[in-house]
Amino acid sequence: MNQQSTPTTGAISQLILEFSRLPGIGPKSAQRLAYHLLQASEEQTKLLANAIRQVKQETRLCSVCFNVTDTDPCPICRNDQRDHSQICVVEQPQDILALEHTRSYYGLYHVLHGAISPTEGIGANDIKINQLLERLKDGSVTEVILATNTNLEGEQTAAYLNKLISPLDITITRLARGLPFGTELEYADDVTLTRAIEGRQPL
Amino acid sequence: MTKPRNYQTEAIIIKKTKLKEADRILTLYTPHLGKLQAVAKGVRRPRSKMAGHLELLTHSQISLARGRNLDIITGSQTIDSFLPLKTDLNLSSYALYVIELVNQFTVDDVENYPLFQLLLETLSHLCQQGDAELPLRYFELQLLNLTGYRPQLQKCVSCHSPLKAVTNSFCPHLGGVLCPGCAQHQPLSYPLSVNALKVLRWLQNNDYTTANRLKMDHQLSLKLEEITRGYLSYLLEREIKSASWLDTIRQSP
Numbered sequence A: 001m002n003q004q005s006t007p008t009t010g011a012i013s014q015l016i017l018e019f020s021r022l023p024g025i026g027p028k029s030a031q032r033l034a035y036h037l038l039q040a041s042e043e044q045t046k047l048l049a050n051a052i053r054q055v056k057q058e059t060r061l062c063s064v065c066f067n068v069t070d071t072d073p074c075p076i077c078r079n080d081q082r083d084h085s086q087i088c089v090v091e092q093p094q095d096i097l098a099l100e101h102t103r104s105y106y107g108l109y110h111v112l113h114g115a116i117s118p119t120e121g122i123g124a125n126d127i128k129i130n131q132l133l134e135r136l137k138d139g140s141v142t143e144v145i146l147a148t149n150t151n152l153e154g155e156q157t158a159a160y161l162n163k164l165i166s167p168l169d170i171t172i173t174r175l176a177r178g179l180p181f182g183t184e185l186e187y188a189d190d191v192t193l194t195r196a197i198e199g200r201q202p203l
Numbered sequence B: 001m002t003k004p005r006n007y008q009t010e011a012i013i014i015k016k017t018k019l020k021e022a023d024r025i026l027t028l029y030t031p032h033l034g035k036l037q038a039v040a041k042g043v044r045r046p047r048s049k050m051a052g053h054l055e056l057l058t059h060s061q062i063s064l065a066r067g068r069n070l071d072i073i074t075g076s077q078t079i080d081s082f083l084p085l086k087t088d089l090n091l092s093s094y095a096l097y098v099i100e101l102v103n104q105f106t107v108d109d110v111e112n113y114p115l116f117q118l119l120l121e122t123l124s125h126l127c128q129q130g131d132a133e134l135p136l137r138y139f140e141l142q143l144l145n146l147t148g149y150r151p152q153l154q155k156c157v158s159c160h161s162p163l164k165a166v167t168n169s170f171c172p173h174l175g176g177v178l179c180p181g182c183a184q185h186q187p188l189s190y191p192l193s194v195n196a197l198k199v200l201r202w203l204q205n206n207d208y209t210t211a212n213r214l215k216m217d218h219q220l221s222l223k224l225e226e227i228t229r230g231y232l233s234y235l236l237e238r239e240i241k242s243a244s245w246l247d248t249i250r251q252s253p
């Protein structure tokens, strides 16, 4: 392609390429975004560039719940208004966003950063399970809500956590109703998630 | 064989890989098309009508459309969801071990109907039978039979003399049993008791109903597991990933 022949078109095709690597962005949308930015003000593009740079530089994981945050502990863990006796265990930070969006849950979270997936070689030590058990040691948590996905890996992870936590004096519940088998939490809608939280059941 | 533009097949879902967005690539094991990969669109969304029918360890009737690269799944209907495999931690772990082996020991697009039958039967047996040891040991031996790695259990693989009723050895890289004399020159072999050899032969040469009459104690099963696992991972040239998870669950309280 002759697009690479001048520095300007080289930069724009680079930008199109980077955009098209993002989820949900096809080549057409990537092109539209790139040309939009080309026409945007200097100020606007600087804001975007900075936001992209900051997301990597200033975002880290909360040392308590492992949610992504720019302060440590994260705002949820620091919030006294929330119920610190409940921990809702999710697979990934995006799941917290989805659950927070329902405004149906006021406890704390714990992000596992994955699910047990034996055939992929992902075992208990590859996700934040020990860190969760550590959080349960001081006795202040009375309920653990297992909100892993309702697919096979999520169910296995929940079953394994249930096995580990049940000797402790803690109520274990599982998001259940409303979520069909074989799906992932990130893609759940509010109604489904609200029902799932309300209808959580002991294992 | 060229496939028609639209076709249907029974299949057991043996692997899934995330694609972009809510899509997945599924690996299907089918009766007559062997192993095949296909794209399932939108199955990571809760509203997907297909997702539940396309979860790992599900036996489904699947409609596909020929795609440019991979074929696309256009519909699916569960034949058997093998529910116990999805709710019981131990059973699901055993079943994952089974499908990992099927995936590893097969290549795409090669029909192996007996292997499909073996897979289907093994998942059913795991569901029905509280005890997973016999179904697993039977599966391992039969998998080796059906994929061309049937171990030699009748005579010594080195000197070809008939095996005596003494402790012999199993040698993974020679693919069979060594007599005590030959075993001295093969340090990488497992001791194989008279009883263990008997059980291996029994599993290798009988159908499941007959094999199932066998009473195998737990210690012997563990011994055989060590031997078959050693042989399987020698053939694969790597560890079986789900096997280490089986060990984890066994050790947890």
Ligand SMILES: [Zn+2]
Binding pocket: A062, A063, A064, A065, A066, A067, A073, A074, A075, A076, A077
């Ligand atoms: Zn936190």
Ligand SMILES: [Zn+2]
Binding pocket: B156, B157, B158, B159, B160, B161, B178, B179, B180, B181, B182, B183
């Ligand atoms: Zn010999």
